[in-house]
Amino acid sequence: MKRKFNLNRKFFKKLEELIFRVLMIISTTIIIVALLAIIISILIKGVPSLSWEMITQTPKGGYYFGKEGGILNAIIGSLYLSGGATFLALVVSLPLALYMNIHKMKEKLVVNIIRLFLDILWGIPSIVYGAFGFALMVFLGLRTSLLAGILTVTLFIIPIMVRSMDEVLKTVPRGLIEASFSLGSTRSETSFRVILRQCIPGLITAILLAFGRAIGDAAAVLFTAGYTDYIPTSLSQPTATLPLSVFFQLGSPIPEVQNRAYASAVVLTVIVLIISISSRAFSMKYQKNRIK
Amino acid sequence: MINGSIINIEGLNLHIGNKHILKDINVKIPEKKLTVILGPSGCGKTTLLKSLNRLTDLYPEVKTQGKIFNGGIDILNPKIEITELRKKMGLLAQSPYPLPMSIYDNITYGLRISGRRKKRYLSKRVEYYLRQVSLWEEVKDRLKDPASALSIGQQQRLCLARGLSVDPDIILADEPTSALDPVSSREIEELFLKLKQRYTIVMVTHILRQARRVADYVIFMYLGEIVEHGTAEQIFENPQNQITKAYIKGTYS
Numbered sequence: 001m002k003r004k005f006n007l008n009r010k011f012f013k014k015l016e017e018l019i020f021r022v023l024m025i026i027s028t029t030i031i032i033v034a035l036l037a038i039i040i041s042i043l044i045k046g047v048p049s050l051s052w053e054m055i056t057q058t059p060k061g062g063y064y065f066g067k068e069g070g071i072l073n074a075i076i077g078s079l080y081l082s083g084g085a086t087f088l089a090l091v092v093s094l095p096l097a098l099y100m101n102i103h104k105m106k107e108k109l110v111v112n113i114i115r116l117f118l119d120i121l122w123g124i125p126s127i128v129y130g131a132f133g134f135a136l137m138v139f140l141g142l143r144t145s146l147l148a149g150i151l152t153v154t155l156f157i158i159p160i161m162v163r164s165m166d167e168v169l170k171t172v173p174r175g176l177i178e179a180s181f182s183l184g185s186t187r188s189e190t191s192f193r194v195i196l197r198q199c200i201p202g203l204i205t206a207i208l209l210a211f212g213r214a215i216g217d218a219a220a221v222l223f224t225a226g227y228t229d230y231i232p233t234s235l236s237q238p239t240a241t242l243p244l245s246v247f248f249q250l251g252s253p254i255p256e257v258q259n260r261a262y263a264s265a266v267v268l269t270v271i272v273l274i275i276s277i278s279s280r281a282f283s284m285k286y287q288k289n290r291i292k
Numbered sequence: 293m294i295n296g297s298i299i300n301i302e303g304l305n306l307h308i309g310n311k312h313i314l315k316d317i318n319v320k321i322p323e324k325k326l327t328v329i330l331g332p333s334g335c336g337k338t339t340l341l342k343s344l345n346r347l348t349d350l351y352p353e354v355k356t357q358g359k360i361f362n363g364g365i366d367i368l369n370p371k372i373e374i375t376e377l378r379k380k381m382g383l384l385a386q387s388p389y390p391l392p393m394s395i396y397d398n399i400t401y402g403l404r405i406s407g408r409r410k411k412r413y414l415s416k417r418v419e420y421y422l423r424q425v426s427l428w429e430e431v432k433d434r435l436k437d438p439a440s441a442l443s444i445g446q447q448q449r450l451c452l453a454r455g456l457s458v459d460p461d462i463i464l465a466d467e468p469t470s471a472l473d474p475v476s477s478r479e480i481e482e483l484f485l486k487l488k489q490r491y492t493i494v495m496v497t498h499i500l501r502q503a504r505r506v507a508d509y510v511i512f513m514y515l516g517e518i519v520e521h522g523t524a525e526q527i528f529e530n531p532q533n534q535i536t537k538a539y540i541k542g543t544y545s
């Protein structure tokens with residue numbers, strides 16, 4: 001009897017292990033295949049239409065009918081817009097995240113209420129931010145402009161940035177914070193000289209996440225940043241962006257222009273890749289100093 | 293044997309939520325001696341130690357009453373300059389937490405936040421403090437390496453050196469050897485014996501034999517109260533309280 005029972009247990013253990021193994025393999029495969037499928041299909045359709053001209057020139061007269069020109073307006077516009085928004089969001093988010101974790105360590109209730117609000121804001125679709133940004137613009141008498149786009153996107157990525165930074169800062173060991181304070185550090189010395197150093201790799205990931213959302217989003221900038229064939233030379237001018245550029249080209253009935261949409265998508269992907277790889281290289285420097 | 297005291301704790305009570313953690317603590321900690329706080333797990337040793345440099349401030353649920361005097365100043369007075377007070381007390385935690393930077397920067401950190409910037413001065417100090425904890429020979433060729441790359445025992449000595457770098461009067465140590473192997477533990481013990489010539493050391497420990505080896509003065513705690521305190525001789529040779537007796541004899545369970 002007993003032996004049989006043991007055998008059964010052993011069998012179920014094996015079975016359990018097998019099931020989870022299979023699940024793991026399936027999910028990993030799905031992720032990798034989906035990623036590769038997206039990248040490969042964009043590359044196949046986009047790379048043949050990619051040209052030097054495309055990334056170094058603005059659209060000339062008949063670009064959207066298949067004539068010469070490029071999408072430099074959208075590339076520069078997107079970089080301005082998402083760079084500006086990421087910077088502004090960083091200026092707000094980092095102090096807020098530090099404040100929540102170091103200064104307001106005492107008032108757990110306040111911090112948790114802030115977290116709740118940020119989570120709700122995170123969940124709101126970007127088109128709603130777009131509509132809000134548009135309403136605000138009308139109210140302030142602004143026209144579609146780089147500035148309006150930057151402000152809208154900033155609002156949209158702040159919750160993402162703060163909450164991801166917050167999660168990173170939460171992982172700082174208590175003992176490290178105590179060590180810093182017991183050396184006579186003030187709260188800002190603890191924040192900026194110790195915690196920041198400890199968290200730089202994670203904080204960079206948080207910034208990248210927000211940047212990725214900013215550069216990839218079309219809905220928030222549709223009504224606020226507008227679209228133009230020119231590279232903006234001031235904050236009050238409208239600007240083109242890569243996602244909208246993809247959108248307009250893809251909507252064209254002309255196959256050549258549609259293929260350029262894929263080429264633009266390749267450009268967008270490459271920009272995100274370059275930025276994420278280079279900032280990871282930067283964060284490696286701090287990774288080795290981390291205290292576990 | 294015991295002359296002046298450096299810390300006077302008077303009527304200290306500490307609550308966490310509605311739990312009474314430290315109950316009417318009254319004790320004087322002698323200067324330039326090694327005081328050991330002994331007692332079973334959960335009796336409030338760590339809490340008492342952290343009250344001394346007000347690390348308890350970091351925890352909202354902690355409420356403290358009473359007075360702790362150091363040089364005529366009440367440490368618990370919320371108006372005092374807490375960072376200056378903390379610089380006078382180096383803390384050595386249960387497991388080492390070096391700062392997330394190089395070995396060199398770990399020692400210079402405290403000096404820099406006190407406004408010392410000169411390269412030559414800093415380098416000299418680094419060597420001095422690393423020698424104090426017998427770490428210099430081991431790390432002098434890799435001062436720029438991350439502190440996290442050191443062994444646990446080396447990290448603990450680095451943390452001690454870091455604590456010394458802000459020139460404290462008092463070293464607070466919370467079971468400083470509990471994460472270490474026997475050899476590293478002995479190294480820390482020997483360092484303490486050497487350092488107590490110049491510093492007041494307050495050390496929490498679980499290990500009775502360690503307490504016997506290093507203590508000048510002993511505070512014995514039980515369930516948040518000090519049941520007995522006195523010179524090491526008194527406590528180890530001639531304890532008065534029943535619980536202390538049992539604990540010292542090792543029959544406490």
Ligand SMILES: Nc1ncnc2c1ncn2[C@@H]1O[C@H](COP(=O)(O)OP(=O)(O)OP(=O)(O)O)[C@@H](O)[C@H]1O
Nearest residue numbers: 308313332333334335336337338339340351353498
């Ligand atoms: N943040 C906290 N919240 C609630 N209770 C706490 C908190 N910190 C400590 N305590 C309680 O306070 C009491 C004393 O804790 P303390 O850590 O000072 O004990 P200790 O003597 O250092 O024990 P050990 O020898 O195990 O380290 C314990 O009963 C513990 O449960």
Ligand SMILES: [Mg+2]
Nearest residue numbers: 337338339466
């Ligand atoms: Mg303890």
